[in-house]
Amino acid sequence: MNKSLLTNIIALALLAGGYQTDNQLAFYAGLFAFSGAITNWLAIHMLFEKVPGLYGSGVIPSRFEEFKAAIKTLMMEQFFTQENIDKFLSKEMSGGQSLNLEPIVAKVDFNPTFDSLVEVIGNSSFGGMLAMFGGTEALQPLKQPFVEKMQESMVEISQSDVIKEALKEQLEAPAMIDEIKTNVENIIDQRLNELTPQLVKEIVQKMIREHLGWLVVWGGVFGGLIGIASSFVA
DSSP states (O other), rough: HHHHHHHHHHHHHHHHHHHHHHHHHHHHHHHHHHHHHHHHHHHHHHHSSTTOOOOTTTHHHTTTTHHHHHHHHHIIIIISSSSHEEEEHHHHHHHOOOOHHHHHTSSOOOOHHHHHHHHHHHTTHHHHHTHHHHHGGGGGHHHEEEEEEEEHHHHHHHHSSHHHHHHHHHHSHHHHHHHHHHHHHHHHHHHHOOOOOHHHHHHHHHHHHHHHHHHHHHHHHHHHHHHHHHHOOO
């Protein structure tokens, strides 16, 4: 059972039991416990929901744009700073490491490259001689081996020290770091623009409701203790 609801039920039970049995101790304990628990529950409820007549309620949905700006500021100023990006790139490119471009090369379509090569050969002086052997169609069996060889060669080139140093210099250039930072900022803006006030409310509510629920519990506990003390004064 929800601990906030359970706290209120216990407080009401004490209040009702004390009233019916004329037990002043139980009555005051239940009264003050319910007062503390229900007040804290209402405060938590007002964070997420607009309550008519209560100024300041529904603060999270109403401050939606400010929450988005705060999230963006946190991401850009704490995580994606120029220094952090520079450190990351330096670490990735240092110690003999190189960027693994093989998955990228594997997706490159080298078929147009082979077709262009065949076209150049066909239009050259060698084209007439090639026509005696079936023309450019005779070169088609070489297409797949050519594509595979080109992929292997590109992977080897990407792993060479010369390319690695060139990539490192390019990636560590201030203009490149600024471009990376700008791209990251644009991505964050795009994702934040997809958020709605209701979604933000649900995200925040899910994260903190469990912890804020203890405010209701302790409000009931301390309220009950104050009620017990008050019963001796009354």
